[in-house]
Amino acid sequence: MKKINIIALLIIAVVIAGILSMVGDFSSYQTFASAEDKPGKEFQIIGTLDTSEHAMHYDPIQDPNRFTFYAKDESGVTKKVVFSGTKPQDFERSERLTMTGRMENGEFKCSKILMKCPSKYNNDQIVVGKPS
Amino acid sequence: MxxxxxxxxxxxxxxxxxxxxxxxxxxxxxxxxxxxxxxxxxxxxxxxxxxxxxxxxxxxxxxxxxxxxxxxxxxxxxxxxxxxxxxxxxxxxxxxxxxxxxxxxxxxxxxxxxxxxxxxxxxxxxxxxxxxxxxxxxxxxxxxxxxxxxxxxxxxxxxxxxxxxxxxxxxxxxxxxxxxxxxxxxxxxxxxxNPLLQNYWMVIHPPILFLGFASTLFPFAYTVAVLWKNDYKDFISPLLKWSVFTGLTLGAGIMLGAAWAYESLNFGGYWAWDPVENSSLVPWIVMIAGLHTLMIFKSSAYSLKSTFVFFLLSFLLVLYSTFLTRTGVLGDTSVHAFTGDGDSLFYHLIFFMFLFLGIGFFLFFKNYKSIPDTKKEEEDIRSREFWMFIGSLVLIISAIQITYTTSMPVWNQMFGTKLTIANPVEHYNKIQLWITFLILVGSGFVYYLKFKTSNIKEAFKKILTPLLISILLTALFCYGQDIKSIPIIILMFAGLFSVCANLFYIIKVIKGKAIKWGGTITHIGFGLMLVGIIFSAYNKHVISVNRLGVALPMGKETDAENIKESAENVMLFRGISVKMDKYDITYIGDTVIGPNHYYRVKYQVRKDDTGHVTEEFVLSPNAQINPKMGLIASPDTKHYLTHDIFTYVTSTIDKSKISDTSKYESQEVVKGDSLFFSNGFMVFNGFDPKPHNANYNPESGDIAISANLKIYSFNKDLYEANPVYVIRNNQEHFIQDTVSDLSLYIRLSKIIPSEEKALIEYKQPDAMNDYIIMKAILFPYINVLWIGTIIMLVGFSLSFYKRINQK
Structure with missing residues (x-):
């Protein structure tokens, strides 16, 4: 089993090299500030919807693929986010947003939003009706 | 108290x-x-x-x-x-x-x-x-x-x-x-x-997937039994039987999940490298590796140790998969991770994993020295078993890579890091592409080698024909489908080579003995699946390109690309048709059935010169406006032999929130008169003393009459309405009728018997208040993927049949 060991080792080496070369794919969750340092590169930012100063804007008649809102990242900075898609239903109720996109001219151009809504599946709130 | x-x-x-x-x-x-x-x-x-x-x-x-x-x-x-x-x-x-x-x-x-x-x-x-x-x-x-x-x-x-x-x-x-x-x-x-589960796929997918998960226990249990008794006789047959069975059931479970995702989720595809998908795929890959090393052991007495390790790991990975998907560990990374069921389950599953990890590997290392191994001279590089073993290693590498990246949230929790991948699909694809290439090529040529050693010249002679045919087909398909990416062309070749080589092996070598076709048929199916994936994914394109909107700077080089990236949704007002690809599409109406809201979208193909409709079909994508989860869209798909048109609603209007400001218009008519409205006209056909209107429940003492109206839309659709006029307890009541496709409301508000005249009132609430925003994707040749899947499962079934009939 000599040759096979050598080949196995070779393959493992290639794989490790391959996986190491993929390290560039990994990135930490960023803040708007750190994404601004590398404009054009795609990042994921976790934040919350901030409607304290600016309202969300979605006008499908003008453009169904543009939805803008303001989000606050984990460091507390609020930036304008431009999402190229439709406004997700019940967006205002989201608790947390994971946004994928890039910073451009002070705006976060976002291509994907994952939203966490309050207790998505098991809602341990009882809907009470009137005694019948 | x-x-x-x-x-x-x-x-x-x-x-x-x-x-x-x-x-x-x-x-x-x-x-x-x-x-x-x-x-x-x-x-x-x-x-x-x-x-x-x-x-x-x-x-x-x-x-x-x-x-x-x-x-x-x-x-x-x-x-x-x-x-x-x-x-x-x-x-x-x-x-x-x-x-x-x-x-x-x-x-x-x-x-x-x-x-x-x-x-x-x-x-x-x-x-x-x-x-x-x-x-x-x-x-x-x-x-x-x-x-x-x-x-x-x-x-x-x-x-x-x-x-x-x-x-x-x-x-x-x-x-x-x-x-x-x-x-x-x-x-x-x-x-x-959960509305996502209210779907017929979700009635069959989980039981089959769990059957697959459950099957992995038996190769594990047999391995533990063999190591425990330290007895290495008569164990190959049950292990083979169970590992083939697992390949079949778990494979079927995973692919049913893919079909479910494609048919009823709006992820826009059948596979998204989501952690939930990955963690069910990995045990299958490891099981398949074990199945192959077991075949090697059966024929050449090599690689039993690896076989045992793979069978132990496959079950343990099922436990790990449960751990990932059920404890909420995945957090933000998965679209459809299940609920976090709290800490108790977290530790329960960790105990579960480590208990069986301990049992399995304690016995393995305790008896390590007595596990049979050949002490002969080293393996011949020209032997089938050598390359099968390499293939199994490649499968394991694939499993390691998927597990490593999928477990990112676990690493993050263990080491307090916050790593993530911005574009996971690209990340997996670029590694798994080359792994799949190796697997496909291997599964193609390995049959042409013999166990122990083979005559390379002879093998090459035999393989030449399928090799040339697959090169030819690759050129043909890549040219025909306009595939230009070099790695994709190489992968396409590997898929076709696997199909051709295995097909030739059946024709030239095994010939009539269908019972022995199991392995080769499985490989053909797998090769076809890959070809189908390339066809459908490479040229998958969004046809609902919005030409009215403003292009966003999406970081692409040309404006055309920017528009394509940014504008993948079209807005459809009810009754107004929009040109999309070769289709004229019109949102014609909606229906509510239970929690589901179906939006009917008509697709028409017209001849350019005459405007004559040559093809027409209606798709009814469904959306649930769920109070807890927001909009849940399920696509509807038009299946052609060569491609699918996949349509889903990305946004709709909540009609309950719109106040209806439109007013009734009224007109007196006699039989035969017509009334015009914005997109059609209606003809008053006379009175009916026995009203037929679903909203009217007759009571004794009612004096009721209805007006019959035939309604012609400009789209040449024909409808009928029967508004009712009732006198009940000396009071007038109007029971209106609606034509929901035209959002037309009609009532009969007065009758003048002497002149046989009727006063018809009608209104059409603002059409601008009724719209959907939808996305349509074209998947070319996706049927090749499904056919490949079925062939692969048939191959597993054949192998299983062979193994249970062989004592």
Missing amino acids: EIQYLNEHLLPGQLGQFFIILSFVMAFTASISFALSAQSKNVPEQNAWRKFGVTAFYIHLISIVSIFSVLFYIIFNHYFEYHYAYSHSSKALPFKYLLSCFWEGQEGSFMLWAFWHALLSLSILHQKHKWVAPVMAVVSLVQVILVSTILGIHIGDFKIGSTPFILLRDQMSDAPIFAQANYLKMIEDGNGL
């Missing part, structure tokens, strides 16, 4: 809880009995313990079936005093989805899993061979742990498992509602089933 609650049905719950305890105790008893039987040296004692174990296991199986039945009874009768029924079902839920309630909750899916283990064990329980006792000891021990997750008993502050029979008032004891004895009267309905 204790409150005496009214109207509760406590008996089913108590009965269910009794069966849980019984099945737990019996699994434990069976495990001990089988273990004693396996350890015993004399035959009568062995038999006595084994028989005792078999009886205990039967009671265990019956208990599990009883738990199922009781829980079903509770759900079926809507006993919302039980938390499980309350949180996973509702009164309106159709019968066919009641079963899906089981696998929405963690308790139900663990029961399903345990049920499959017990059922599959029936095939072993009555055999007489030496493996029965040790294998069943392992299986029973797994059952002990599985059932313990639904025990729901407290030992001091420590809670073991959570029972599906817990009462709502115990689960949420703080809620003020439970201060009242008749609280049940106030609970009108359950929380309902």
Whole structure:
């Protein structure tokens, strides 16, 4: 089993090299500030919807693929986010947003939003009706 | 003071809880009995313990079936005093989805899993061979742990498992509602089933997937049995049988999941490298690697150690998969991770994993030296087994890479890092592409090599024809489909090569002996799947390109690309057709059935010169506006032989929030008169003294008459309306009729009998208030993927058939 060991080792080496070369794919969750340092590169930012100063804007008649809102990242900075898609239903109720996109001219151009809504599946709130 | 609650049905719950305890105790008893039987040296004692174990296991199986039945009874009768029924079902839920309630909750899916283990064990329980006792000891021990997750008993502050029979008032004891004895009267309905699960795919996909998960236990259990007894005779046949069976069932489960995702989720495809998908794929890959190394051992006595390791790992990875998907560890990374069921399950599953990891690998290393291995000279590089082994290693590498990246949230928790991947699909694809390439090429040429050693010249001569044909086909397809990416072309070649080489092997070498086709057919299926994936994914394109909107700077080089990236949704106002690709599409109306809101979208193809419609079909994508989860869109797909048109609604308007400001217009008409509205006209056809209107319920003493109207839309559709005029208790009532496709409301508000005249009032609320925003994607040749999948599963079935008929 000599040759096979050598080949196995070779393959493992290639794989490790391959996986190491993929390290560039990994990135930490960023803040708007750190994404601004590398404009054009795609990042994921976790934040919350901030409607304290600016309202969300979605006008499908003008453009169904543009939805803008303001989000606050984990460091507390609020930036304008431009999402190229439709406004997700019940967006205002989201608790947390994971946004994928890039910073451009002070705006976060976002291509994907994952939203966490309050207790998505098991809602341990009882809907009470009137005694019948 | 204790409150005496009214109207509760406590008996089913108590009965269910009794069966849980019984099945737990019996699994434990069976495990001990089988273990004693396996350890015993004399035959009568062995038999006595084994028989005792078999009886205990039967009671265990019956208990599990009883738990199922009781829980079903509770759900079926809507006993919302039980938390499980309350949180996973509702009164309106159709019968066919009641079963899906089981696998929405963690308790139900663990029961399903345990049920499959017990059922599959029936095939072993009555055999007489030496493996029965040790294998069943392992299986029973797994059952002990599985059932313990639904025990729901407290030992001091420590809670073991959570029972599906817990009462709502115990689960949420703080809620003020439970201060009242008749609280049940106030609970009108359950929380309902997750709408994603209200789908026929979700009735069949989870049971098959869990069958696949359950199957991985048996290669594990046999491996443990072999290592435990340190006896290396007569184990190949059952191991082969079970690993092929797992390949079949788990493969089918995974692909049913892919089909479900494609048919009813709006992820825009069948595979998204989501952690939930990955973690069910990895055990399958490792099982397939084990299956191949076992074949090597069978023919050449090599690689038994690797085989054992792979079979042990496959089951452990199923446990790990459960850990990832059920404990909420995945957090933000998965679109459809299930609920976090709390800390108790977290530690429960960690214990589960490490217990069996410990048992398996303790025995493996303890007997490491006695595991058979050839001491002969080194393997020949020209032998089939050498390349099969390399192939298995490549599969394992694939599994390692997927597991490593999928486990990112686990690493993050362990090391306090916050790593993530911005674009996971690209990340997986670029590595797995080359791994798949190696697997496909290997599965193509390896059959042309012989075990021990082969004549390379001869093998090359035989393989030349399929090689040339596949090169030719690659050129043809890549040119025809305009595929320009070099890696994709290379992968396409590998897929076609695998198909051709295996096909030729059947034709030239195995010939008529269909029973022996299993392996080759499986490879052909896999190759075709890959070709189908390339076809459908490479040229998949969004056809709902919005030409009106403003292009966003998406970082692409040309404007055209920017527009394509940014504008993948079109807005459709009701009744106004929009040009999309070669289709004229029109949103023609909507229907509400249960929780589902169907939007009918008409596709028409017209001849350019005459405008004559040559093809027409209507798709009804469905969207649920769910109060808890927002918009849940399910696509509707037009299947052609060569491509699919996949359509789903991305946004709609909530009609309840729009105030209707439009006013009725009125006109007096006699029979034969017509009335015009914005997109059509109607003709008054006369009165009908016996009104036919679904909204009108006749009462005695009514004086009622309806007007019959034929309605012609400019789209050349024909409708009918029958508004009713009623005098009831000396008062006028108008029962209007609506043509929902045209959002036209019509009523009959006056009759002038002397002149046979009718006063018709009609209105059309603003069409701008009724629209959908949708996306349409074209998947070319996706049927190749599904055909490949079916062929692969047929191949596994053939192999399985061969293995069970071979003693």
